Amino acid sequence: MQNDATFSKASVEVSAHGSYVHVTAAGVLASPTEVRAFYQLVEEHLSRAGVRRLLIDARTAEGEPTEEVREASWRGLSRLQLERVAYVVSELQQLKATRLNMTAISTSVPIRAFGSILEAHRWLSSAERRGG
DSSP states (O other): OEEEEEOSSEEEEEEEETTEEEEEEEEOOOSHHHHHHHHHHHHHHHHHHTOOEEEEEEEEOOSOOOHHHHHHHHHHHHHTOOSEEEEEOOGGGHHHHHHHHHHHHTSSOOEEEESSHHHHHHHHHHHHHHTO
16 A cells, blocks of 8 residues: 655655555755654554654755754654665665765664665665565
8 A cells, every 4th residue: 555645745655565664855854843644654664554663755855954853753663663774775875874864874774875775675675685
C-alpha cells in the first residue's frame, strides 16, 4: 500500500518494500508540525508492515530545512526506534551526507547516508541477512 502526502513545501510517497518502508521525498518540510505529521505517516506504515527499517530517498529534495525543522526531524527519527535508516542524497550533496553521518554518531539514530538507492538497499538487506 502506498500513501502520498503533500505539505506546504514538500511532498512524499510512502510504501512498504519487504523488510523496510520506503519514503520518496521532494521539497523540504516547513515546520515542526509538518515533521510530526510526516513521521506519523511513516510510523503507520512501519506498524502495518511490521518492520523497523526505513529508506528515505531525498535525492530530489531541494533546499535546506530550518534548524527548528532539522531538530524536530532528529527527534522524530529517534522516537521511531528504528533498527536502521538509510538516507539517500544525490551525488551532488555529499556534504549533506557527511553532515548527516556525523550527526548520527552523536545521536541514538542508526542512520547512514548513501549516494545511491542500490547501496542503501544493500545495506538494509545485509542487516536482514545477519539478523539485525
